[in-house]
Amino acid sequence: MTMIFGVPVQALMGQLLVGLINGSFYALLSLGLAVIFGLLRVINFAHGAQYMLGAFAALLLLTVGGINYWLALLLAPVIVGVFAALVEKTMLSRLYKLDPLYGLLFTFGLALAIEGTFRYFFGASGKPYAPPAQLTGAVNLGFMFLPIYRGWVVVASLAVCIAVWLLIEKTKLGAYLRAATENPTLVQAFGVNVPLLLTLTYALGAGLAGFAGVLAAPVYQVSPLMGSNLIIIVFAVVVVGGMGSILGAIVTGYMLGVVEGLTKVFYPEASNIVIFVIMAIVLILRPAGLFGKDA
Amino acid sequence: MSAPLLNVRDLHAWYGESHVLHGVNLTVAEGEMICILGRNGMGKTTTLRSIMGILRKRSGRIEFAGRDMTAVALHQTARAGLGFVPEERGIFASLSVEENLMLPPKVAEGGMSVEEIYDLFPNLKERRNSQGTKLSGGEQQMLAMARILRTGARCLLLDEPTEGLAPVIIQAIGEVLQKLKGRGMTVVLVEQNFRFAAKVADRFYLMDHGRMTAEFPVAELPAQMDMLHRELGV
Ligand SMILES: Nc1ncnc2c1ncn2[C@@H]1O[C@H](COP(=O)(O)OP(=O)(O)O)[C@@H](O)[C@H]1O
Numbered sequence: 043m044t045m046i047f048g049v050p051v052q053a054l055m056g057q058l059l060v061g062l063i064n065g066s067f068y069a070l071l072s073l074g075l076a077v078i079f080g081l082l083r084v085i086n087f088a089h090g091a092q093y094m095l096g097a098f099a100a101l102l103l104l105t106v107g108g109i110n111y112w113l114a115l116l117l118a119p120v121i122v123g124v125f126a127a128l129v130e131k132t133m134l135s136r137l138y139k140l141d142p143l144y145g146l147l148f149t150f151g152l153a154l155a156i157e158g159t160f161r162y163f164f165g166a167s168g169k170p171y172a173p174p175a176q177l178t179g180a181v182n183l184g185f186m187f188l189p190i191y192r193g194w195v196v197v198a199s200l201a202v203c204i205a206v207w208l209l210i211e212k213t214k215l216g217a218y219l220r221a222a223t224e225n226p227t228l229v230q231a232f233g234v235n236v237p238l239l240l241t242l243t244y245a246l247g248a249g250l251a252g253f254a255g256v257l258a259a260p261v262y263q264v265s266p267l268m269g270s271n272l273i274i275i276v277f278a279v280v281v282v283g284g285m286g287s288i289l290g291a292i293v294t295g296y297m298l299g300v301v302e303g304l305t306k307v308f309y310p311e312a313s314n315i316v317i318f319v320i321m322a323i324v325l326i327l328r329p330a331g332l333f334g335k336d337a
Numbered sequence: 338m339s340a341p342l343l344n345v346r347d348l349h350a351w352y353g354e355s356h357v358l359h360g361v362n363l364t365v366a367e368g369e370m371i372c373i374l375g376r377n378g379m380g381k382t383t384t385l386r387s388i389m390g391i392l393r394k395r396s397g398r399i400e401f402a403g404r405d406m407t408a409v410a411l412h413q414t415a416r417a418g419l420g421f422v423p424e425e426r427g428i429f430a431s432l433s434v435e436e437n438l439m440l441p442p443k444v445a446e447g448g449m450s451v452e453e454i455y456d457l458f459p460n461l462k463e464r465r466n467s468q469g470t471k472l473s474g475g476e477q478q479m480l481a482m483a484r485i486l487r488t489g490a491r492c493l494l495l496d497e498p499t500e501g502l503a504p505v506i507i508q509a510i511g512e513v514l515q516k517l518k519g520r521g522m523t524v525v526l527v528e529q530n531f532r533f534a535a536k537v538a539d540r541f542y543l544m545d546h547g548r549m550t551a552e553f554p555v556a557e558l559p560a561q562m563d564m565l566h567r568e569l570g571v
């Protein structure tokens with residue numbers, strides 16, 4: 043068997059892939075958090091619940107509506123986004139004038155309420171969601187077997203991250219978003235409907251979480267608490283990358299996923315805490331985050 | 338004389354509990370360029386911010402083109418034809434020069450085309466791909482004005498455009514204002530530099546502690562010099 047650094051190549055590649063997959067979810071979720079925080083200045087604690095909603099939407103679309111994975115991949119993020127837009131319009135938007143803590147507390151409460159509701163109706167146990175037929179099976183890469191669905195997760199998340207990055211950096215809408223992140227009042231005084239922009243941005247961030255949820259459904263099981271377990275790590279990712287940095291959120295997401303995977307190979311005992319250790323180091327050495335702008 | 342384009346009556350404004358404007362009266366005819374003079378902290382910027390609707394805690398009447406603006410949402414004010422160039426210029430660091438220029442949505446026909454703007458401000462064309470805040474202070478002021486000229490706004494609220502700039506740049510800004518006047522643009526100019534303002538403004542207001550305390554046409558400026566020196570402390 044081929045060895046690298048005293049570790050079988052197969053184990054190394056396997057964990058690297060697991061790392062990339064986890065990193066895909068970290069990247070999608072921290073990207074959504076960064077987009078929301080950048081413009082709304084709200085730390086969206088409901089992000090994990092919105093991820094879970096995406097997975098449940100896919101599950102219910104399938105079991106109740108007979109709607110397949112591919113359509114769910116489009117529909118579920120839209121459903122989550124519309125739900126988020128309603129929440130923003132009717133509740134969250136009332137808190138912008140107050141201390142940012144109110145937004146955090148509200149979204150935290152919202153997450154508890156959503157997760158509690160789903161636990162009440164669906165129980166705490168996970169439900170399986172089969173990957174679509176086109177993505178089942180594995181390919182032999184020579185040094186390892188790659189389950190096709192897992193490869194798809196990495197590709198799809200990367201494509202969506204790049205698309206969102208292009209939207210923000212290269213389009214007119216993105217220019218509004220960047221400008222409003224700096225000075226919302228002036229952008230509104232220019233005639234841009236900034237309240238609408240805030241609603242759309244919250245919907246976009248939540249929709250990204252919903253998309254991640256659909257991608258996750260066949261990998262993990264669909265359960266009401268799937269998001270709350272993940273979101274803690276994602277917040278650590280955001281702290282490492284730097285709050286509000288779009289590119290930072292994406293790159294840090296994949297990077298920390300891979301670091302976590304490699305830690306599982308070389309020092310498994312630390313794999314659950316390595317991201318938090320990195321977070322602590324970054325907080326000491328570069329409190330604004332790796333990609334954050336120093337104040 | 339026809340009804341003024343902008344008519345401000347008994348305008349009061351507050352920052353929280355702090356009462357800053359105490360009954361401002363101001364009229365501007367279509368195509369007129371008026372200048373508000375006054376020492377620092379007298380409420381000139383607050384007047385513009387209140388007219389624009391950025392400062393919402395206000396009372397009194399603000400009529401623009403016959404329409405009461407106090408009930409209009411901030412993002413609708415620009416659509417009514419008011420354009421704002423803030424004292425701090427408000428150039429966005431995360432946008433390129435060209436993105437800054439193209440940012441404000443068009444509100445009406447009759448604005449300058451991008452080519453006309455680049456003819457007027459060749460520096461901006463040269464540096465259109467730079468980061469907005471990498472421009473010099475003078476170029477940032479040009480950009481702040483240029484981006485409003487694109488939108489087709491009828492009335493420009495211009496807050497201390499010459500503040501902190503070198504004489505050559507001040508002269509260039511003066512030329513731009515002359516051109517705007519030639520195009521029939523209505524302008525409310527806030528200035529401390531009344532020698533500069535005298536070259537472009539039709540009429541002057543003097544502002545003191547949240548009120549207009551004097552008003553005179555440019556022809557009376559020589560007669561008012563002593564008073565202005567006293568009031569402005571220059
Ligand atoms: N954001 C603010 N909060 C509280 N007070 C302010 C604020 N901005 C200005 N002021 C106060 O309002 C008064 C008028 O200010 P301003 O309109 O900026 O004056 P000017 O433009 O004539 O120099 C000043 O006393 C100033 O201290």
Ligand SMILES: [Mg+2]
Nearest residue numbers: 381382383424
């Ligand atoms: Mg001022």
